[in-house]
Amino acid sequence: xxxxxxxxxxxxxxxxIVQELQRVIAGLIADxxxxxxxxxxxxxxxxxxxxxx
Numbered sequence: 001x002x003x004x005x006x007x008x009x010x011x012x013x014x015x016x017i018v019q020e021l022q023r024v025i026a027g028l029i030a031d032x033x034x035x036x037x038x039x040x041x042x043x044x045x046x047x048x049x050x051x052x053x
Contacts, residue, residue: 004036005027010045020046025049 010018022027026049033034040046 002035004034006036006038006040008040009038010040010042022049 004025004030009025013021022045025036025038029036029049029051036049038046038049
């Protein structure tokens with residue numbers, strides 16, 4: 001898909017899983033050129049994956 005919509009994808013996950021999920025999402029953005037829209041309470045986590053906010 002060209003667009004991925006995520007609603008609170010890191011809610012309730014262990015910190016090690018959050019780090020892995022951030023890596024995967026950032027890879028989708030950088031390598032696949034996918035557009036990702038994330039709704040996240042923890043803005044710092046979401047901003048760490050972005051090229052544009």
